[in-house]
Amino acid sequence: MRRLGSVQQKMPCVFLTEVKEEPSRKRDCQQFQVVATENVNPRALESNIDCALATEKLDGTCCYVSLYNGEPYLWARLDRKPNKQADKRFKKFHHSRKSCKEFTWNVEEDFRNVPDSWIPAHGVQHHNGQPVPDENGHIPGWVPVEKNNKQYCWHSSVVNYDAGIALVLRPGSDDSELLEVAAVPLSELLEQTLELIGTNVNANPYGLGCKKQPIHVLVPHGIIRIRNAPAVHYQQLTDWFQGCAEGKVEGIVWHCNDGMLVKLHRHHLGLKWPVGDTFLNKRPVVIRVNWVTYELDVGSEDLFVSFTNLNGRCFDCIKDVHFET
Known part of the structure:
Protein backbone atom coordinates (compact mmCIF):
# COMPACT_ATOMS: atom_id res chain seq x y z
CA MET A 1 0.00 0.00 0.00
CA ARG A 2 1.29 3.42 -0.94
CA ARG A 3 2.30 5.50 2.05
CA LEU A 4 0.57 8.87 1.95
CA GLY A 5 2.74 10.67 4.47
CA SER A 6 1.17 13.67 6.14
CA VAL A 7 -0.02 15.26 2.94
CA GLN A 8 -3.67 16.10 3.39
CA GLN A 9 -4.01 19.01 1.04
CA LYS A 10 -7.20 19.71 -0.85
CA MET A 11 -7.48 16.99 -3.49
CA PRO A 12 -8.78 18.09 -6.88
CA CYS A 13 -12.09 16.71 -8.10
CA VAL A 14 -11.84 14.24 -10.97
CA PHE A 15 -14.14 16.58 -12.93
CA LEU A 16 -13.82 20.30 -13.41
CA THR A 17 -16.19 22.03 -10.99
CA GLU A 18 -18.33 25.14 -10.87
CA VAL A 19 -19.91 27.07 -8.01
CA LYS A 20 -23.68 27.38 -7.66
CA GLU A 21 -25.25 30.04 -5.45
CA GLU A 22 -27.28 27.50 -3.48
CA PRO A 23 -26.83 26.25 0.12
CA SER A 24 -24.28 23.44 0.33
CA ARG A 25 -25.53 19.86 0.68
CA LYS A 26 -22.38 19.04 2.67
CA ARG A 27 -21.79 22.04 4.97
CA ASP A 28 -24.72 23.76 6.72
CA CYS A 29 -22.89 27.10 7.02
CA GLN A 30 -21.83 27.23 3.37
CA GLN A 31 -24.15 29.22 1.11
CA PHE A 32 -22.86 27.79 -2.15
CA GLN A 33 -22.34 24.39 -3.77
CA VAL A 34 -19.32 23.07 -5.61
CA VAL A 35 -20.66 20.78 -8.33
CA ALA A 36 -19.00 18.71 -11.01
CA THR A 37 -19.28 19.45 -14.69
CA GLU A 38 -19.08 16.67 -17.26
CA ASN A 39 -15.51 17.62 -18.20
CA VAL A 40 -12.69 15.50 -16.79
CA ASN A 41 -10.09 17.53 -14.94
CA PRO A 42 -6.95 17.94 -17.12
CA ARG A 43 -4.81 17.28 -14.02
CA ALA A 44 -6.45 13.86 -13.72
CA LEU A 45 -5.87 13.13 -17.40
CA GLU A 46 -2.20 14.12 -17.07
CA SER A 47 -1.85 11.63 -14.22
CA ASN A 48 -3.42 8.86 -16.33
CA ILE A 49 -6.56 8.57 -14.21
CA ASP A 50 -7.85 5.61 -16.25
CA CYS A 51 -5.02 3.45 -14.85
CA ALA A 52 -5.34 4.68 -11.25
CA LEU A 53 -6.32 2.61 -8.22
CA ALA A 54 -9.86 3.48 -7.09
CA THR A 55 -10.47 3.37 -3.31
CA GLU A 56 -13.39 4.17 -1.04
CA LYS A 57 -13.49 7.66 0.46
CA LEU A 58 -14.57 7.20 4.08
CA LEU A 78 -6.29 20.77 13.29
CA ASP A 79 -6.40 23.55 10.72
CA ARG A 80 -5.32 27.01 11.75
CA LYS A 81 -8.22 29.34 10.97
CA PRO A 82 -8.47 33.12 10.82
CA ASN A 83 -9.76 35.11 13.77
CA LYS A 84 -13.12 36.88 13.44
CA GLN A 85 -11.73 40.15 12.14
CA ALA A 86 -9.50 38.52 9.51
CA ASP A 87 -12.23 36.12 8.46
CA LYS A 88 -14.63 39.02 7.94
CA ARG A 89 -12.09 40.79 5.71
CA PHE A 90 -11.40 37.60 3.77
CA LYS A 91 -15.10 36.89 3.13
CA LYS A 92 -15.71 40.48 2.04
CA PHE A 93 -12.77 40.19 -0.37
CA HIS A 94 -14.06 36.83 -1.65
CA HIS A 95 -17.60 38.16 -2.23
CA SER A 96 -16.14 40.97 -4.33
CA ARG A 97 -15.36 38.19 -6.86
CA LYS A 98 -11.64 38.75 -6.58
CA SER A 99 -9.24 35.80 -6.60
CA CYS A 100 -8.54 34.47 -3.11
CA LYS A 101 -4.87 34.19 -4.12
CA GLU A 102 -4.68 37.97 -4.22
CA PHE A 103 -5.70 38.36 -0.56
CA THR A 104 -2.88 39.37 1.77
CA TRP A 105 -2.58 37.56 5.09
CA ASN A 106 -0.57 38.41 8.19
CA VAL A 107 -0.19 34.93 9.67
CA GLU A 108 1.10 36.17 13.03
CA GLU A 109 -1.87 38.50 13.60
CA ASP A 110 -4.74 37.10 11.50
CA PHE A 111 -4.91 33.52 12.81
CA ARG A 112 -6.14 31.90 15.99
CA ASN A 113 -3.64 30.44 18.40
CA VAL A 114 -2.79 26.74 18.22
CA PRO A 115 -0.90 24.52 20.71
CA ASP A 116 2.89 24.75 20.65
CA SER A 117 2.98 21.13 19.44
CA TRP A 118 1.00 22.00 16.28
CA ILE A 119 2.76 21.37 12.95
CA PRO A 120 1.65 22.28 9.41
CA ALA A 121 0.86 19.43 7.07
CA HIS A 122 3.43 18.41 4.50
CA GLY A 123 2.81 20.25 1.27
CA VAL A 124 1.79 23.52 2.93
CA GLN A 125 3.73 26.27 1.21
CA HIS A 126 5.82 28.72 3.22
CA HIS A 127 6.74 32.36 2.59
CA ASN A 128 9.32 34.20 4.72
CA GLY A 129 9.25 31.30 7.16
CA GLN A 130 5.46 31.42 7.63
CA PRO A 131 2.94 28.85 6.33
CA VAL A 132 0.73 30.10 3.51
CA PRO A 133 -3.08 29.68 3.94
CA ASP A 134 -4.97 27.72 1.29
CA GLU A 135 -7.76 29.06 -0.94
CA ASN A 136 -10.23 28.72 1.95
CA GLY A 137 -8.07 30.73 4.32
CA HIS A 138 -7.02 27.70 6.38
CA ILE A 139 -3.60 26.26 7.18
CA PRO A 140 -3.89 22.45 7.34
CA GLY A 141 -2.00 20.89 10.21
CA TRP A 142 -1.79 18.38 13.05
CA VAL A 143 -1.59 18.15 16.84
CA PRO A 144 -0.45 15.06 18.76
CA VAL A 145 -3.20 13.16 20.58
CA ILE A 224 -10.44 -0.16 0.98
CA ARG A 225 -10.26 -0.81 -2.74
CA ILE A 226 -13.18 -0.51 -5.15
CA ARG A 227 -12.96 -3.66 -7.23
CA ASN A 228 -15.32 -2.82 -10.07
CA ALA A 229 -14.97 0.94 -10.35
CA PRO A 230 -16.77 2.51 -13.31
CA ALA A 231 -14.98 4.42 -16.02
CA VAL A 232 -14.20 8.07 -15.31
CA HIS A 233 -17.31 9.31 -17.08
CA TYR A 234 -19.90 11.61 -15.53
CA GLN A 235 -23.01 9.56 -16.31
CA GLN A 236 -21.41 6.18 -15.62
CA LEU A 237 -20.23 7.36 -12.21
CA THR A 238 -23.63 8.88 -11.41
CA ASP A 239 -25.37 5.61 -12.34
CA TRP A 240 -22.85 3.64 -10.26
CA PHE A 241 -23.45 5.73 -7.14
CA GLN A 242 -27.22 5.48 -7.56
CA GLY A 243 -27.75 1.91 -8.74
CA CYS A 244 -24.85 -0.24 -7.54
CA ALA A 245 -24.44 -1.72 -4.04
CA GLU A 246 -20.70 -0.98 -4.20
CA GLY A 247 -21.58 2.63 -5.02
CA LYS A 248 -23.13 3.26 -1.58
CA VAL A 249 -20.02 5.09 -0.43
CA GLU A 250 -19.27 8.72 0.40
CA GLY A 251 -16.99 8.99 -2.59
CA ILE A 252 -13.97 7.71 -4.51
CA VAL A 253 -10.30 8.58 -4.23
CA TRP A 254 -8.15 7.60 -7.20
CA HIS A 255 -4.46 6.89 -6.48
CA CYS A 256 -2.53 7.65 -9.65
CA ASN A 257 0.82 6.06 -10.46
CA ASP A 258 2.58 9.43 -10.25
CA GLY A 259 1.38 9.97 -6.67
CA MET A 260 -1.50 12.28 -7.60
CA LEU A 261 -4.70 11.83 -5.57
CA VAL A 262 -8.02 12.74 -7.20
CA LYS A 263 -11.45 12.55 -5.57
CA LEU A 264 -15.16 12.55 -6.29
CA HIS A 265 -17.76 13.08 -3.58
CA ARG A 266 -21.43 12.21 -4.00
CA HIS A 267 -22.38 15.84 -3.38
CA HIS A 268 -20.33 16.84 -6.45
CA LEU A 269 -23.00 14.98 -8.44
CA GLY A 270 -25.91 16.35 -6.42
CA LEU A 271 -26.44 12.98 -4.69
CA LYS A 272 -27.47 12.39 -1.09
CA TRP A 273 -25.11 11.31 1.69
CA PRO A 274 -25.32 9.51 4.01
CA VAL A 275 -27.27 6.63 2.54
CA GLY A 276 -29.16 4.09 4.61
CA ASP A 277 -27.05 0.97 4.10
CA THR A 278 -23.44 1.70 3.20
CA PHE A 279 -21.27 -0.71 1.24
CA LEU A 280 -18.88 -0.95 4.20
CA ASN A 281 -21.69 -2.78 5.99
CA LYS A 282 -22.00 -5.35 3.19
CA ARG A 283 -18.75 -7.04 4.20
Whole structure:
Protein backbone atom coordinates (compact mmCIF):
# COMPACT_ATOMS: atom_id res chain seq x y z
CA MET A 1 0.00 0.00 0.00
CA ARG A 2 1.29 3.42 -0.94
CA ARG A 3 2.30 5.50 2.05
CA LEU A 4 0.57 8.87 1.95
CA GLY A 5 2.74 10.67 4.47
CA SER A 6 1.17 13.67 6.14
CA VAL A 7 -0.02 15.26 2.94
CA GLN A 8 -3.67 16.10 3.39
CA GLN A 9 -4.01 19.01 1.04
CA LYS A 10 -7.20 19.71 -0.85
CA MET A 11 -7.48 16.99 -3.49
CA PRO A 12 -8.78 18.09 -6.88
CA CYS A 13 -12.09 16.71 -8.10
CA VAL A 14 -11.84 14.24 -10.97
CA PHE A 15 -14.14 16.58 -12.93
CA LEU A 16 -13.82 20.30 -13.41
CA THR A 17 -16.19 22.03 -10.99
CA GLU A 18 -18.33 25.14 -10.87
CA VAL A 19 -19.91 27.07 -8.01
CA LYS A 20 -23.68 27.38 -7.66
CA GLU A 21 -25.25 30.04 -5.45
CA GLU A 22 -27.28 27.50 -3.48
CA PRO A 23 -26.83 26.25 0.12
CA SER A 24 -24.28 23.44 0.33
CA ARG A 25 -25.53 19.86 0.68
CA LYS A 26 -22.38 19.04 2.67
CA ARG A 27 -21.79 22.04 4.97
CA ASP A 28 -24.72 23.76 6.72
CA CYS A 29 -22.89 27.10 7.02
CA GLN A 30 -21.83 27.23 3.37
CA GLN A 31 -24.15 29.22 1.11
CA PHE A 32 -22.86 27.79 -2.15
CA GLN A 33 -22.34 24.39 -3.77
CA VAL A 34 -19.32 23.07 -5.61
CA VAL A 35 -20.66 20.78 -8.33
CA ALA A 36 -19.00 18.71 -11.01
CA THR A 37 -19.28 19.45 -14.69
CA GLU A 38 -19.08 16.67 -17.26
CA ASN A 39 -15.51 17.62 -18.20
CA VAL A 40 -12.69 15.50 -16.79
CA ASN A 41 -10.09 17.53 -14.94
CA PRO A 42 -6.95 17.94 -17.12
CA ARG A 43 -4.81 17.28 -14.02
CA ALA A 44 -6.45 13.86 -13.72
CA LEU A 45 -5.87 13.13 -17.40
CA GLU A 46 -2.20 14.12 -17.07
CA SER A 47 -1.85 11.63 -14.22
CA ASN A 48 -3.42 8.86 -16.33
CA ILE A 49 -6.56 8.57 -14.21
CA ASP A 50 -7.85 5.61 -16.25
CA CYS A 51 -5.02 3.45 -14.85
CA ALA A 52 -5.34 4.68 -11.25
CA LEU A 53 -6.32 2.61 -8.22
CA ALA A 54 -9.86 3.48 -7.09
CA THR A 55 -10.47 3.37 -3.31
CA GLU A 56 -13.39 4.17 -1.04
CA LYS A 57 -13.49 7.66 0.46
CA LEU A 58 -14.57 7.20 4.08
CA ASP A 59 -16.58 9.70 6.10
CA GLY A 60 -14.71 10.39 9.33
CA THR A 61 -11.96 12.67 10.58
CA CYS A 62 -8.43 12.58 9.24
CA CYS A 63 -5.52 11.43 11.42
CA TYR A 64 -1.79 11.00 10.96
CA VAL A 65 0.82 8.77 12.61
CA SER A 66 4.27 10.24 13.15
CA LEU A 67 6.89 10.62 15.86
CA TYR A 68 6.30 12.85 18.87
CA ASN A 69 9.01 13.12 21.50
CA GLY A 70 10.74 10.24 19.76
CA GLU A 71 7.76 7.83 19.94
CA PRO A 72 5.09 6.88 17.34
CA TYR A 73 1.99 8.96 18.04
CA LEU A 74 -1.44 9.54 16.59
CA TRP A 75 -1.99 13.12 15.43
CA ALA A 76 -5.39 14.78 14.99
CA ARG A 77 -6.24 17.15 12.16
CA LEU A 78 -6.29 20.77 13.29
CA ASP A 79 -6.40 23.55 10.72
CA ARG A 80 -5.32 27.01 11.75
CA LYS A 81 -8.22 29.34 10.97
CA PRO A 82 -8.47 33.12 10.82
CA ASN A 83 -9.76 35.11 13.77
CA LYS A 84 -13.12 36.88 13.44
CA GLN A 85 -11.73 40.15 12.14
CA ALA A 86 -9.50 38.52 9.51
CA ASP A 87 -12.23 36.12 8.46
CA LYS A 88 -14.63 39.02 7.94
CA ARG A 89 -12.09 40.79 5.71
CA PHE A 90 -11.40 37.60 3.77
CA LYS A 91 -15.10 36.89 3.13
CA LYS A 92 -15.71 40.48 2.04
CA PHE A 93 -12.77 40.19 -0.37
CA HIS A 94 -14.06 36.83 -1.65
CA HIS A 95 -17.60 38.16 -2.23
CA SER A 96 -16.14 40.97 -4.33
CA ARG A 97 -15.36 38.19 -6.86
CA LYS A 98 -11.64 38.75 -6.58
CA SER A 99 -9.24 35.80 -6.60
CA CYS A 100 -8.54 34.47 -3.11
CA LYS A 101 -4.87 34.19 -4.12
CA GLU A 102 -4.68 37.97 -4.22
CA PHE A 103 -5.70 38.36 -0.56
CA THR A 104 -2.88 39.37 1.77
CA TRP A 105 -2.58 37.56 5.09
CA ASN A 106 -0.57 38.41 8.19
CA VAL A 107 -0.19 34.93 9.67
CA GLU A 108 1.10 36.17 13.03
CA GLU A 109 -1.87 38.50 13.60
CA ASP A 110 -4.74 37.10 11.50
CA PHE A 111 -4.91 33.52 12.81
CA ARG A 112 -6.14 31.90 15.99
CA ASN A 113 -3.64 30.44 18.40
CA VAL A 114 -2.79 26.74 18.22
CA PRO A 115 -0.90 24.52 20.71
CA ASP A 116 2.89 24.75 20.65
CA SER A 117 2.98 21.13 19.44
CA TRP A 118 1.00 22.00 16.28
CA ILE A 119 2.76 21.37 12.95
CA PRO A 120 1.65 22.28 9.41
CA ALA A 121 0.86 19.43 7.07
CA HIS A 122 3.43 18.41 4.50
CA GLY A 123 2.81 20.25 1.27
CA VAL A 124 1.79 23.52 2.93
CA GLN A 125 3.73 26.27 1.21
CA HIS A 126 5.82 28.72 3.22
CA HIS A 127 6.74 32.36 2.59
CA ASN A 128 9.32 34.20 4.72
CA GLY A 129 9.25 31.30 7.16
CA GLN A 130 5.46 31.42 7.63
CA PRO A 131 2.94 28.85 6.33
CA VAL A 132 0.73 30.10 3.51
CA PRO A 133 -3.08 29.68 3.94
CA ASP A 134 -4.97 27.72 1.29
CA GLU A 135 -7.76 29.06 -0.94
CA ASN A 136 -10.23 28.72 1.95
CA GLY A 137 -8.07 30.73 4.32
CA HIS A 138 -7.02 27.70 6.38
CA ILE A 139 -3.60 26.26 7.18
CA PRO A 140 -3.89 22.45 7.34
CA GLY A 141 -2.00 20.89 10.21
CA TRP A 142 -1.79 18.38 13.05
CA VAL A 143 -1.59 18.15 16.84
CA PRO A 144 -0.45 15.06 18.76
CA VAL A 145 -3.20 13.16 20.58
CA GLU A 146 -1.75 13.09 24.07
CA LYS A 147 -2.97 10.84 26.86
CA ASN A 148 -6.13 11.84 28.72
CA ASN A 149 -6.87 14.72 26.36
CA LYS A 150 -10.65 15.15 26.65
CA GLN A 151 -10.85 17.19 23.45
CA TYR A 152 -9.63 14.16 21.50
CA CYS A 153 -11.11 11.39 23.67
CA TRP A 154 -12.36 9.36 20.69
CA HIS A 155 -8.94 9.54 19.06
CA SER A 156 -7.41 8.43 22.36
CA SER A 157 -9.73 5.43 22.59
CA VAL A 158 -8.13 3.76 19.55
CA VAL A 159 -4.50 3.99 20.67
CA ASN A 160 -2.49 2.71 23.62
CA TYR A 161 0.92 4.31 23.84
CA ASP A 162 2.20 1.99 26.57
CA ALA A 163 1.76 -0.95 24.21
CA GLY A 164 2.43 1.14 21.10
CA ILE A 165 -0.66 -0.12 19.24
CA ALA A 166 -3.78 1.16 17.48
CA LEU A 167 -7.18 -0.33 16.63
CA VAL A 168 -7.36 -0.61 12.84
CA LEU A 169 -10.08 -1.75 10.43
CA ARG A 170 -8.54 -3.25 7.28
CA PRO A 171 -9.09 -5.99 4.70
CA GLY A 172 -8.32 -9.49 5.96
CA SER A 173 -5.33 -11.23 4.45
CA ASP A 174 -7.10 -14.50 3.70
CA ASP A 175 -10.39 -13.40 2.11
CA SER A 176 -11.08 -10.67 -0.44
CA GLU A 177 -14.44 -9.82 1.16
CA LEU A 178 -13.46 -10.17 4.81
CA LEU A 179 -12.54 -7.14 6.92
CA GLU A 180 -10.77 -7.35 10.27
CA VAL A 181 -10.42 -5.20 13.36
CA ALA A 182 -6.85 -5.69 14.54
CA ALA A 183 -4.39 -4.26 17.07
CA VAL A 184 -1.60 -2.90 14.86
CA PRO A 185 1.76 -1.52 16.06
CA LEU A 186 1.88 2.25 15.60
CA SER A 187 5.39 1.80 14.21
CA GLU A 188 3.85 0.00 11.20
CA LEU A 189 1.66 3.06 10.51
CA LEU A 190 4.38 5.72 10.61
CA GLU A 191 3.94 8.53 8.08
CA GLN A 192 0.52 7.31 7.01
CA THR A 193 -2.78 9.16 7.13
CA LEU A 194 -5.88 7.37 8.36
CA GLU A 195 -9.58 8.03 8.86
CA LEU A 196 -11.12 7.80 12.33
CA ILE A 197 -14.70 6.53 12.01
CA GLY A 198 -17.20 5.58 14.66
CA THR A 199 -20.05 6.42 17.00
CA ASN A 200 -19.15 10.03 17.71
CA VAL A 201 -17.63 11.08 14.39
CA ASN A 202 -19.60 12.89 11.64
CA ALA A 203 -22.98 11.59 12.81
CA ASN A 204 -21.77 7.98 12.46
CA PRO A 205 -22.90 7.17 8.88
CA TYR A 206 -21.67 3.57 9.30
CA GLY A 207 -23.73 2.86 12.42
CA LEU A 208 -20.85 1.76 14.67
CA GLY A 209 -21.59 1.13 18.33
CA CYS A 210 -24.03 3.23 20.37
CA LYS A 211 -24.00 6.05 22.91
CA LYS A 212 -23.67 3.62 25.82
CA GLN A 213 -20.94 1.55 24.12
CA PRO A 214 -19.19 3.72 21.53
CA ILE A 215 -16.94 2.08 18.95
CA HIS A 216 -14.22 3.83 16.98
CA VAL A 217 -11.52 2.48 14.65
CA LEU A 218 -8.83 3.82 12.34
CA VAL A 219 -8.86 2.99 8.62
CA PRO A 220 -5.63 3.63 6.66
CA HIS A 221 -6.31 5.79 3.61
CA GLY A 222 -6.37 3.92 0.32
CA ILE A 223 -6.78 0.49 1.89
CA ILE A 224 -10.44 -0.16 0.98
CA ARG A 225 -10.26 -0.81 -2.74
CA ILE A 226 -13.18 -0.51 -5.15
CA ARG A 227 -12.96 -3.66 -7.23
CA ASN A 228 -15.32 -2.82 -10.07
CA ALA A 229 -14.97 0.94 -10.35
CA PRO A 230 -16.77 2.51 -13.31
CA ALA A 231 -14.98 4.42 -16.02
CA VAL A 232 -14.20 8.07 -15.31
CA HIS A 233 -17.31 9.31 -17.08
CA TYR A 234 -19.90 11.61 -15.53
CA GLN A 235 -23.01 9.56 -16.31
CA GLN A 236 -21.41 6.18 -15.62
CA LEU A 237 -20.23 7.36 -12.21
CA THR A 238 -23.63 8.88 -11.41
CA ASP A 239 -25.37 5.61 -12.34
CA TRP A 240 -22.85 3.64 -10.26
CA PHE A 241 -23.45 5.73 -7.14
CA GLN A 242 -27.22 5.48 -7.56
CA GLY A 243 -27.75 1.91 -8.74
CA CYS A 244 -24.85 -0.24 -7.54
CA ALA A 245 -24.44 -1.72 -4.04
CA GLU A 246 -20.70 -0.98 -4.20
CA GLY A 247 -21.58 2.63 -5.02
CA LYS A 248 -23.13 3.26 -1.58
CA VAL A 249 -20.02 5.09 -0.43
CA GLU A 250 -19.27 8.72 0.40
CA GLY A 251 -16.99 8.99 -2.59
CA ILE A 252 -13.97 7.71 -4.51
CA VAL A 253 -10.30 8.58 -4.23
CA TRP A 254 -8.15 7.60 -7.20
CA HIS A 255 -4.46 6.89 -6.48
CA CYS A 256 -2.53 7.65 -9.65
CA ASN A 257 0.82 6.06 -10.46
CA ASP A 258 2.58 9.43 -10.25
CA GLY A 259 1.38 9.97 -6.67
CA MET A 260 -1.50 12.28 -7.60
CA LEU A 261 -4.70 11.83 -5.57
CA VAL A 262 -8.02 12.74 -7.20
CA LYS A 263 -11.45 12.55 -5.57
CA LEU A 264 -15.16 12.55 -6.29
CA HIS A 265 -17.76 13.08 -3.58
CA ARG A 266 -21.43 12.21 -4.00
CA HIS A 267 -22.38 15.84 -3.38
CA HIS A 268 -20.33 16.84 -6.45
CA LEU A 269 -23.00 14.98 -8.44
CA GLY A 270 -25.91 16.35 -6.42
CA LEU A 271 -26.44 12.98 -4.69
CA LYS A 272 -27.47 12.39 -1.09
CA TRP A 273 -25.11 11.31 1.69
CA PRO A 274 -25.32 9.51 4.01
CA VAL A 275 -27.27 6.63 2.54
CA GLY A 276 -29.16 4.09 4.61
CA ASP A 277 -27.05 0.97 4.10
CA THR A 278 -23.44 1.70 3.20
CA PHE A 279 -21.27 -0.71 1.24
CA LEU A 280 -18.88 -0.95 4.20
CA ASN A 281 -21.69 -2.78 5.99
CA LYS A 282 -22.00 -5.35 3.19
CA ARG A 283 -18.75 -7.04 4.20
CA PRO A 284 -18.15 -9.54 7.04
CA VAL A 285 -15.66 -8.62 9.75
CA VAL A 286 -13.56 -10.69 12.17
CA ILE A 287 -12.05 -9.44 15.43
CA ARG A 288 -8.33 -10.04 15.90
CA VAL A 289 -7.51 -8.19 19.12
CA ASN A 290 -5.88 -10.03 22.03
CA TRP A 291 -5.19 -7.54 24.77
CA VAL A 292 -4.01 -10.23 27.22
CA THR A 293 -0.71 -10.57 25.37
CA TYR A 294 0.29 -7.03 26.44
CA GLU A 295 -0.24 -7.65 30.17
CA LEU A 296 -1.10 -4.02 30.88
CA ASP A 297 -3.27 -2.68 33.67
CA VAL A 298 -6.30 -1.17 31.96
CA GLY A 299 -9.87 -0.47 32.92
CA SER A 300 -12.80 -2.73 32.04
CA GLU A 301 -14.26 0.05 29.87
CA ASP A 302 -11.16 0.19 27.67
CA LEU A 303 -11.96 -0.35 23.98
CA PHE A 304 -9.05 -2.77 23.56
CA VAL A 305 -10.39 -4.92 26.40
CA SER A 306 -13.88 -4.90 24.90
CA PHE A 307 -12.55 -6.05 21.54
CA THR A 308 -10.39 -8.71 23.25
CA ASN A 309 -13.58 -10.22 24.67
CA LEU A 310 -14.71 -10.71 21.06
CA ASN A 311 -11.35 -11.99 19.77
CA GLY A 312 -11.82 -14.53 16.98
CA ARG A 313 -15.52 -13.82 16.51
CA CYS A 314 -16.91 -13.08 13.06
CA PHE A 315 -19.82 -10.72 12.34
CA ASP A 316 -21.89 -10.10 9.23
CA CYS A 317 -20.67 -6.50 9.19
CA ILE A 318 -18.94 -3.90 11.35
CA LYS A 319 -22.32 -2.42 12.34
CA ASP A 320 -23.23 -5.72 14.02
CA VAL A 321 -20.30 -5.57 16.44
CA HIS A 322 -21.60 -4.99 19.97
CA PHE A 323 -20.02 -5.61 23.34
CA GLU A 324 -21.66 -7.78 25.98
CA THR A 325 -22.66 -5.93 29.14
